[in-house]
Amino acid sequence: TSSEAMDTLGQYKITVWEEENFQGKRCEFLMECPSIMERGFRKIRSIKVESGPWVGFEYPEYQGQQFILEKGDYPRWEAWSGNSGYRTEHLLSFRPVKCANHNDSKVILYEAENFQGHKFELSDDYPSLQAMGWGNKEVASIKVNAGA
Numbered sequence: 114t115s116s117e118a119m120d121t122l123g124q125y126k127i128t129v130w131e132e133e134n135f136q137g138k139r140c141e142f143l144m145e146c147p148s149i150m151e152r153g154f155r156k157i158r159s160i161k162v163e164s165g166p167w168v169g170f171e172y173p174e175y176q177g178q179q180f181i182l183e184k185g186d187y188p189r190w191e192a193w194s195g196n197s198g199y200r201t202e203h204l205l206s207f208r209p210v211k212c213a214n215h216n217d218s219k220v221i222l223y224e225a226e227n228f229q230g231h232k233f234e235l236s237d238d239y240p241s242l243q244a245m246g247w248g249n250k251e252v253a254s255i256k257v258n259a260g261a
Contacts, residue, residue, distance in 0.1 A: 125165035125209035127182070129157045134188045145208035148173035156203035160187040169193060169204035180204070219258040226253045 131137035131154050149157055162182050171177030178201055180193045187193045190202040224230035239245050
């Protein structure tokens with residue numbers, strides 16, 4: 114809605130460059146970008162987050178590996194990938210992380226991949242899944258239905 118857009122205006126600002134070390138074509142964004150290629154870019158190789166937390170994605174339409182981008186400078190891929198061991202030298206889509214009211218949060222954990230097997234629905238914080246009845250040490254897939 115337009116009132117929702119007005120509430121968030123100014124809370125999120127990111128500047129992206131096509132080349133490392135803040136070189137080449139640049140563009141500022143105040144809202145999500147599902148595909149940087151639609152803006153005439155080949156890729157994003159450096160970033161400055163001026164306000165708000167963002168999440169950057171390896172592929173268009175928010176697909177592939179994702180990286181949390183907090184306020185600061187990201188001159189090269191190592192700055193956003195950190196010690197994850199996953200190497201992607203560019204990002205192709207990104208969006209702000211809008212903090213939700215946790216009263217509205219809802220997530221379902223599954224014991225098997227592709228949302229199969231025993232499931233466990235959460236709508237609150239749980240310091241121990243085992244104490245709440247989750248029998249496994251691992252969660253194989255997760256579906257976030259609402260919130261963050």
